[in-house]
Amino acid sequence: MTLQRRFLRFSSSYVFSTRMNTIAPCLQTVRFNHSKSDIMDHRAKVMSKGLPEKKPLPGVKSIILVASGKGGVGKTTTAVNLACAMKVIEPDKEIGLLDADVFGPSVPLMMNISGEPMLNDDHLIEPLLNYGVKCMSMGLLVSGENAVVWRGLMVMQALERLTRHVAWGPLDCLVVDTPPGTGDTHLSLAQNLPLDGAIVVTTPQSAALQVTKRGINMFEKLKVPIIGIVENMSHAICSQCGTKNFIFGNDTKKSAADMGLEIIESFEVDQNMSDCINSGKPAIYALPDSIHAEKYRHLANKVFKYIDDKENHRAKAKEQ
Template identity: 50%
Template sequence: SLTHLDPISISTIYRWSDLNFGLAALLDNGPGLKTSGFLTHRWTSNGSMNKKGLQDRQKQQMARGLPKQKPIRDVKQVIVVASGKGGVGKSTTAVNLALGLMAIDKSKSVGLLDADIYGPSVPKLMNLKGNPELNDDNRMIPLINYGVPCMSMGFLVQDASPVVWRGLMVMSAIERLLRQVEWGSLDYLVVDMPPGTGDVQLSITQNILIAGAVIVSTPQDVALLDARRGAEMFRKLNVPVLGLVQNMSVFQCPNCHHHTHIFGSNGAKQLAETISVKFLGDVPLHLNIRETSDKGQPIVVSSPDSP
């Protein structure tokens, strides 16, 4: 019960509600739906509810609305790569998208931000290790490989160390990754989002200007359901969905060259048609992609002529 929490705990919960003040505005208030007390109630140190404080807080929330989206300094366009669930190849897609954008036009500068706090993959995929240095303004300087500056929580923790953090610490880390990195001048910043549609995704999407979102899914139904939820989240937050990528679409036997649709066929393509977004293409389940990714040699670099 909240009435048994000490004043420090209550204060912590209340400060946490400040980070979520826009959440209620995102929800379709259906029958019986009520906002959590963690988001709306103000408790005094003895555990009683301050009704006037609650009313004042609700008025402030209504007047304030959603957080104002602000651009990232020196970044022209932000493209987020998202997935409804983990394990569908989102990070691999994000890495190759960043490298692909640079390969298409050498004059463009592209950065890569790994926003997956709990499971950062960019250090491995981009073959990067080390701790970012700080400049005179106390801003982190990205690590660079293949001409792409990269920032990831994986640079700040040991390889085998889990990030065991509660929400407030995660939000603080995200804010630092978004606002305290010295990117220089970038035409594109590709953001590898964490999987799902939780607090981190909402915080990122509400607080920065995003040019568009690419959603990655495998063809099976369980992944497509989550991909659809992700697309709807971006639409509610007025972020254009640039399209869907279908990963692990088909497996070709290296011996007999027979094609097998292990996870089903055309699921993401059909979903794209259903929700009226562009289908961006298929990526096969190929041994070479896995091997080169594990070596930190993305397929755009290791096999630039690959279809």
């Protein structure tokens, strides 16, 4: 049986057994009349259980999330080029890239990876390697022609497989590309993994900025530190006169200031970036001398500094 079939069979059987063995018996024992004291006792029991314990991924030192409230803002482009730039400027570092967008995985296209991953002797999935970056995506486990139509329980089980059933280590940093929105994926990752920080990607449109604020509020509630904001499509440069045209507005700076956050990098619109995406060759390699490649290297340096500062802070805290 292929790895793809094993993965899908595992997920389907899990939900089937959950429905048959857990939900059905519960429905038979539901009591509809509860006193106020019963409700308070139930809440106390639920709260006493607390959130699941965060367990590190074996061999993974740091985990950085790349997220966006709005879709289509260039989040995966940022995650892919960030991971590759981190490997370029620190070749001795081991970098990984997890595509946590179960329903719309696009990392395989942008990283030019394909084929079914192999299982090692420990029955762990071996991530595929390209540009020196270890990669794993649902797009490698499900046929490209098939749509993933799953409920929440199956999504959470898929994330469990993509994180703890993959031979990630040793890694200095795992970059996690997340889906748009504020749903099960973000909640599961934040509750189960020790996340070092999140980069929030947005575009200057008011609609995108409004949803970005919701995503930032979610991370604050989940106690995930925000490293900063990456602004994509900030402006377009006229090829004739070099004038900057803010075709999508220019409100990102004000929104970032209102939220007390820093715009750690800003990228203009560039047709060459679309060509890089379609060809599966990140800009850091396809256009190494471009302004975009320079900015991705700058972004990678900032992330490395953020991780180093955090590790130094932890070391000092232990000494005290």
